[in-house]
Amino acid sequence: MNHYVHHLSPYLIQWGEHAGLRYYNLAHMVGFAASVGLLVDFHRRGWSKLSPRLLLWFIPLLAPVIIISSRLGNGFFYHWAETVKDPVSIIRLHGGGFHGMASHGVFFGLPVFLYLFSRWARISFWNLADNIVTVVPISAGLIRLGNFMNGEIWGRPFHLPWAIVFPQAGDGLPRHPFQIYGFLGEGIFLFILMLWVRRQRWRDGAATVFFLAAYSVVRFLLEFLREPDAGVGMAFGWLTRGQLLCLGGLALAALFLWLLTRRRHAH
Helix, strand or coil: CCCEECCCCCEEEEEECCEEEEHHHHHHHHHHHHHHHHHHHHHHHCCCCCCHHHHHHHHHHHHHHHHHHHHHHHHHHHCHHHHHHCHHHHCCEECCEECCCCHHHHHHHHHHHHHHHHHHHCCCHHHHHHHHHHHHHHHHHHHHHHHHHHCCCCECECCCCCCEECHHHCCCCEECCHHHHHHHHHHHHHHHHHHHHHHCCCCCCHHHHHHHHHHHHHHHHHHHHECCCCCCCCECCCECHHHHHHHHHHHHHHHHHHHHHHHHHHC
């Protein structure tokens, strides 16, 4: 069976050997812009306390928080020894962009930023978090398409018709298009699910807990189809680093649920 061989350029526009506009960077920009538009709409609907005026402060601060926390996550979760030896690697550019960004880093860095911003803006942390997690799947899904264009983060060997050969894997084997699965699962499916949750007008904080749990479960299951990262050991012989971090995401959801329950009883 002849399988499709991935030979797509990672650049939408290229003006040098390692310079140009990558689809991966475009995915970040489009996802960010779409998220801002939705947050404005959420405020208009009465869902969000984050007004357009506050957004003018929030957005310029959010972008570096996402980049830094995802870089820190990649460095400390996946490349601990190299990062400790060369901490500057966290901010070093490769081929016109950052090399390696871990979404689980955002899981743990973003809540800290949201809490600090909510205190400064004097708005509810839980309401702010609920609206942010509702739009997160947009960027998460688009970034997976960027991964696909880069020919990176491929799946495990697989031989059915929709398998793809990724030359960067170096073995010529057809593999699961994990990036497309991520676009559908972490992106489209979770976005539809989160819009449904927000329309239910649950108590503030419930959507945040739901998202953390749902994302962790979806990502945990998808990881069974992803090729484990080279040089990163498997826990218990079968759990990938990503799956371990998903368990951390579930623990964070449980912590937030406990905080919400305690807050409810205090009132």
